[in-house]
Amino acid sequence: MVDKFVGTWKMVTSDNFDDYMKAIGVGFATRQVGNRTKPNLIVAMDEQGTVSMKSQSTFKTTEIKFKLNEPFEETTADDRKTTTVVSLENGKLVQKQSWDGKETNIEREIADGKLVAKCRMGDVVAVRTYVKEA
Template sequence: MAEAFIGKWRLTSSEKYDEYMIAIGVGQVTRKMSNAATPINTISMDGELIKISTSTTFKNTEIMFKLGEEFNETTADGREVKSLVTLDGNKLIHVQKWDDKETSLVREVNGDSLTLTLTFGDVVSTRSFMKVE
């Protein structure tokens, strides 16, 4: 089912993203640049390995992982986290843990739309993407 996520996805809308970044501790300058960016997420697979690349005019990031295997990740805002990504139906669930904190990034595909729901405590941000390739 992970094949449904493969492709290039462009951000089309974002709700409560600044509130989410404040909650996880992102500084003001990084938040301003991130809020102004229109990222392109590219998701690809090579066997069991999944790669998610995010490109903006501000910063490019890339993670590679196998479903169900914990890995070390340096986030775009510089946090060093332990991550685990699992697949539950049509949802790709990415959990990040650091300093006794935890956030989840849930990607869900519906046709040519991808919804990313970011949750930290009671703060929930929703970002919508449209498939461009």
């Protein structure tokens, strides 16, 4: 099921991301950079079922490697230390990050050939859309 996410995805739109970053506690300077950055998302999976997701931009490159439904420690692009679990729910890749008693979800799905990432923190939702590179 993860197969449909595998590939290199280029960000084309980002809506409400500043409000989302504010909601998770990202400082002003980092938000300014985050709002201007359009990272590529590179998703791969090996024979053992380990998935890697790399967010690559001129500002910063971060990568996480995980197996579905297995918690792992993640250091996010804004340097939060989270306990993260990624699962497959109704064809969506759902990433749940927990830190300091808070939780945020990033829900990724393929819709109309695009990868749509919905970042949720409480009632704040940011939507980032990617197209697959040939």
